[in-house]
Amino acid sequence: MKLQRMNRRALALGALAVSGALALTACGSDETGNPDGSSSNAAAPSNIKCDDASGQVLADGSSAQKNAVDAWVKQFSAACKVEINYKAGGSGAGVTAFTQGQVPWAGSDSALKPEEVAASKKICSGGQGIDLPMVGGPIAVGYNVPGVDNLVLDATTIAKIFDSKITNWNDPAIAKLNPDAKLPNLKIQAFHRSDESGTTDNFTKYLIATAKKDFPYEGGKAWQAKGGQSAPQSSGVAAQVKQTAGAIGYFELSYAKDGIKTVAIDTGAGEPVKATVDNATKAIADAKVVGTGKDLALELNYATKAEGAYPMVLVTYEIVCDKGNKADTLPAVKAFLRYAASEDGQKILAENDYAPMPDDIIAKVRTTVESLS
Numbered sequence: 001m002k003l004q005r006m007n008r009r010a011l012a013l014g015a016l017a018v019s020g021a022l023a024l025t026a027c028g029s030d031e032t033g034n035p036d037g038s039s040s041n042a043a044a045p046s047n048i049k050c051d052d053a054s055g056q057v058l059a060d061g062s063s064a065q066k067n068a069v070d071a072w073v074k075q076f077s078a079a080c081k082v083e084i085n086y087k088a089g090g091s092g093a094g095v096t097a098f099t100q101g102q103v104p105w106a107g108s109d110s111a112l113k114p115e116e117v118a119a120s121k122k123i124c125s126g127g128q129g130i131d132l133p134m135v136g137g138p139i140a141v142g143y144n145v146p147g148v149d150n151l152v153l154d155a156t157t158i159a160k161i162f163d164s165k166i167t168n169w170n171d172p173a174i175a176k177l178n179p180d181a182k183l184p185n186l187k188i189q190a191f192h193r194s195d196e197s198g199t200t201d202n203f204t205k206y207l208i209a210t211a212k213k214d215f216p217y218e219g220g221k222a223w224q225a226k227g228g229q230s231a232p233q234s235s236g237v238a239a240q241v242k243q244t245a246g247a248i249g250y251f252e253l254s255y256a257k258d259g260i261k262t263v264a265i266d267t268g269a270g271e272p273v274k275a276t277v278d279n280a281t282k283a284i285a286d287a288k289v290v291g292t293g294k295d296l297a298l299e300l301n302y303a304t305k306a307e308g309a310y311p312m313v314l315v316t317y318e319i320v321c322d323k324g325n326k327a328d329t330l331p332a333v334k335a336f337l338r339y340a341a342s343e344d345g346q347k348i349l350a351e352n353d354y355a356p357m358p359d360d361i362i363a364k365v366r367t368t369v370e371s372l373s
Contacts, residue, residue, distance in 0.1 A: 048339050050080035053332040060087045061094020061107030063233060064199055064252050065135045065316040069107070071348045076339050082332045091198040092221065098129060098319055104329040105320040105337070107135075109198020110221075111297035112319060120321065127323025127373075130295040132365050134340055135316040136355035138280035139203050140256045141263040142241045143248045145169055147184060152177045154266040155210035161248060162190050162207070163215060164227030169246065177266060191240045191249035194230035196221035202300075202314035203250045209302035210311070252314075253277070254353035265312065268305040279310035280355035287315075289361070294322045294368050296361070313355065323373050330372065337369045 059069075066088040073084045086107075089097075094106035095116055101123035111131045112120070120129030141158065143151055148169075153161075157173050160166040166173060170183040193200045204219035217224040231237045234251035241247040242260055253275050256262050264272035273279055286304045291297035297317070304311050318337055325333065339345050346356040357365065 048076060048079040048342075048344075049335060050082075051331050051335050053080050053082050053335040055328070055332060056083040056085065057104060057329055057332045057336070058085050058087070059094075059103050059105050059107070060089050060097045061319070062091045062109050062198055062316045063088040064109055064137065064314060065107050065354070067254050067352050068135050068316075068349055068354050071352050072336070072340050072345055075344075075348070076336055080332075080335060082336070084332075084336060090196065092196055095319065099123065104326060104333050105318055107316050108319055109314050109316050110201055111291070111317055112295075123324075124321035125324030127321050127325075129319050130293070130322045130368070131291055131297040131317040131319060132337065132341075132368060133296055133298055133315045133357055133361055134318045134337075134365065135349060136277075136280055136284045136357055137314055137316075137353070138253045138275040138277065138310050138355065139199060139206075139250055139312045139314055140253045140275040141248065141250050141265075141312070142238060142256050142260040143263060144241050144243075144245055144260070145184065145186065146245055148178075148181050149261060150178075150264070151181065151261065152264050152266055152272045155207060156214050158263075158265075159207045159211040159215035161188055162192065162228060163225040164190070165214065186246045189240075189244050189247040190228040191237045191244075191247060192223045192225070192228050192230055193234075193237060194223075194232050197234075198314060198316075199234055199250065199252065203312065205300075206302040206312045250312075252353070253280075256353075265310065267309070267311055269307050269309070271307075273308060273310045275310055275312070277350050277353060277355040279308050280313045281358060282306060283309040283311050283313050284315060284355060284361070285309075285358040287361075289364070294371065296364055296368065298361070315357075320372060322368075322371070325372060334369060334372050337372075338366070341365045341369055 069086045091108040095108050097103045098106035099119040112129055117128055167188055169186045200223055201221045207215040208219050231240045234255045237249040238251045238255040241249045262275045264274045266272045283304055286301045287298040289296055290299045298315055302311050349356045
């Protein structure tokens with residue numbers, strides 16, 4: 001009966017059922033206040049190997065993966081009694097904190113640049129910082145057009161909308177892609193990020209790769225196109241889309257909540273592709289590993305026309321030293337990344353609107369994590 005009560009309590013706190021009864025029991029036994037950890041040890045998920053992990057770990061970086069990290073930390077800390085504090089200050093802040101030796105690992109929506117790798121060698125004794133692709137996700141294009149429940153756009157049309165070249169919802173270009181929709185005579189309110197963002201970087205990479213003529217910008221984390229309105233963070237853009245008639249914006253799928261509708265993209269495949277975690281994983285599977293050595297940086301194919309592949313994706317990398325990690329944090333960092341890359345860790349992503357890494361990529365990540373020293 002005690003075990004049942006513990007499981008019910010864990011479920012009430014939102015523990016993920018896919019992780020199995022073992023994970024649920026781990027959370028529940030932690031809450032019953034068994035300081036000796038006897039129940040937790042018996043119930044800990046079999047894939048969470050704590051080894052000698054203990055203490056506190058500080059990390060920083062991508063805000064896009066924050067919900068994923070929170071879900072991982074909940075399970076991992078219950079099993080291993082390690083406190084993980086992830087400050088989602090953004091990809092740039094995370095990389096800076098890592099290369100300055102302030103945190104043992106960071107999250108970034110863009111792979112390390114050559115100068116960042118060079119800087120990392122100063123804090124990775126005998127090694128360097130490497131990119132481990134751990135979290136994927138579709139960048140959804142959310143919209144608020146009264147009376148339009150389904151909307152299809154292609155790269156050219158999206159580029160023109162976000163560069164203020166298409167300004168009204170009943171524009172012929174939009175109507176051609178949506179012959180059955182009743183498009184209103186309504187001004188388009190295009191929202192972009194006001195802060196530097198890996199989401200913006202990947203969103204514009206897609207537009208540059210697929211509609212360069214209509215989006216003639218260099219891209220990057222800072223917004224460059226003309227016109228539009230801005231809001232901070234993905235949550236801010238999503239909030240503006242939700243409350244503004246005629247609005248459109250881009251953000252991770254996990255922010256497309258509370259009735260926000262998302263665009264299906266005409267990629268040239270047989271059918272327009274919706275923003276789903278499965279479809280994002282299909283697109284990431286078309287990526288190539290371009291990193292050298294233990295670095296697993298990916299080159300995404302934004303122009304993919306594979307059936308069911310949603311091309312507007314981002315990948316968040318966990319950045320860590322391949323060698324020369326600090327002895328006091330290495331066990332905890334290694335154990336945490338091992339869990340994040342595990343089968344259960346990746347399943348948690350799908351349940352939180354993120355895309356798990358394709359099997360061949362995550363297999364390489366698991367091997368690399370085990371070699372960290």
